[in-house]
Amino acid sequence: MAFQGKKLINDPNTRDGFPADPKDIFLTDGVSPGVHRMMQLLVRSEQDGILCPIPQYPVYSASIAVHGGTLLPYYLDEATGWGLEVSEVKRQLEEARSKGITVRALVVINPGNPTGQVLGEENQKQIVEFCKNEGLVLLADEASQGSITNSNTLMVDINAPSQGSITDIRCV
Secondary structure, eight states: HHHHHHHHHHHHHHHSSSSOOOOOOOOOHHHHHHHHHHHHHHSSSSTEEEEEEESTTTTHHHHHHTTOOEEEEEOOBBBGTSSHHHHHHHHHHHHHHHHHHHHHEEEEEETTTTOOOOOHHHHHHHHHOOOOOOOEEEEEEOTTTOOOOOOOOOOOOGGGGGTGGGGOOOOO
């Protein structure tokens, strides 16, 4: 067990280029239990909203509903390869706040499921900065990053482009 734990700690150190502390790593038995745990922690009532991409893997919308929160959909742009437009997310955030909803988090799935898009490094920086400025928890689902098989596609961990400011936001 100690060997496996050490490997889990060393892999992010090697992959991401900055140290990981074992005290900061929480393991679950899959993505779905991890998502449910986060929603359990974030959602207090129907007045708590979670920004979530559409299309998306349905565990997010289902978990938000199960825990009594409000799904705040933001739409990925098919014309730009299913890209995430921060302006669209900002629009949804402002609309939710105007209705009295407390927006607690932004879900980012990278690479996208089911779209397969990979967020560019500049887009990731914009997302991190947006969450920092708006006081949002960033739920970065990068569970499929090892599935990228196109040698022309570079998958950058969402922590990597923002090493200087990542400590300023809550990134899960």
